[in-house]
Amino acid sequence: MTMTIKAPAGIAEPHASLTPYDTGEVLEPKPWVRSMAGLALADFGKVDFDNAEAATVATVQIVRNDNPGATVPYTIRISGHDYSPADFNIEWME
Secondary structure, X not given: OOXXXXXOOOOOXXXXXXXXXXXXXXOEEEEOOOOOOOOOHHHXXXXXXEOOOXXXXXXXXXXXXXXXXXXXXXXXXXEOOOOXXXXXXXXXXX
């Protein structure tokens, strides 16, 4: 969904539309790793999700589950920063 701002009469229309990231409807993903320089293996695959004020709401990482006897192939790790698990509704998308 794209939201367009209408300018008042007599003022030129803006050329850019706000994205769902700009309005805060969808959190913006910010990958941690952009180059190999000086990063630990634990940093790879982490993505911060920022709100419209550029504050990180959560960091998410999905890793292969190599534990012996594991019943699922992957683990999703979520760090909620100023939030707890009760602040998140998790929906599986097909």
